[in-house]
Amino acid sequence: MGLWKLYLMFLKIGSLMIGGGYSMLPLLIRELVERNKIITEDELTDYMAVAQCTPGVIAINTATFVGYKVRRVVGAIVASLGVITVPIVLIILIAAVLKGLSQYPIVGHIFAGVRLAVCALITASVYKLFRKSVTNVTSFALFLLAFVFVTVGGVSPVFIVLGAAIVGLAWGGLKKC
């Protein structure tokens, strides 16, 4: 894949994601896994897991991962630039010209509708990943524990990723012994 195509792909993803890192998930699955077949669903899940527990913006971390896979360091930089291009322009416009944009009720209505669509897309995406990776009792237990710890316990995702990594290492190590 060429650098320009990589840039345009992440430009598209960066300008369509609304509401934080996970709203890019449906777009990533469509563009990277299904349409261009750059990475597999498993790889995407791995990237997002690492992106979650490393410092920085999740979307940038994920873009860097994918960009690196396609074109090494240059690809990593190009993909990240793609993600930030449209947001930079948009926010500058909002800050400069349309300072009161969020005061118009219609803007709020539009985004309320967009958010519902994004939630539906995320539901379908999560189901796709779930069916692929949650295949037995152990993996279901890990899935449930992570969900409950975050939703009910308010535990930081960092600890959950680190905890799961330790469980995986210990399990693998014990099996080999």
Place this chain on the structure above:
Amino acid sequence: MLTFLSKLAILFFEFFKTGLFAVGGGLATVPFLRDMGAAYGWLSEAELANIIAIAESTPGPIGVNAATYVGYLVCGIPGAVVATIGLVTPSVIIIVLIAKAIKKYYNSYLVQSLFKALRPAAIGLITAAGFSLLMTSLGVKANFLRFTFSADWYSLLKLGIYGLFTFFAFWKKTAKIHPLFYILAGGAIGAVLSL
């Protein structure tokens, strides 16, 4: 001129620091923004609240949007660009290093068993994030599993729209439609129905 350049340098340094230490996504940058506001007098609490609201409701990663906005407030367009580049630079460096290491050891037994446990947990995290976004979008206040759902007309309407979109996202005939169309349709429905 010197003060302008030094302001740019401070912006870059401050947002580099934020990108280096804020773990867990866009909203993790908020405490850093608050510190900056207090240390340099760049923004008030009210401005901070505005920035978060705008960053969350416009396209793009929340942390990137917030950095662009603060940078613009402090130094105009150069500030917006410098702050954003500062924020993403540590990510790119750290992830490139990790990607290199993973590439080398991805097929090793231990890394594979690590990811085998990590994948379901990561999906649990994504589900939790999607769940909380859904609760916010439906206007449900969740507090330690005690959900207060105001069953007024609008909330039910929103639930119905979410249900409809979810059905289309799963239905074989419509599942292949690009997410962009769902997003546009959502915006149109939101505008027409004044959600």
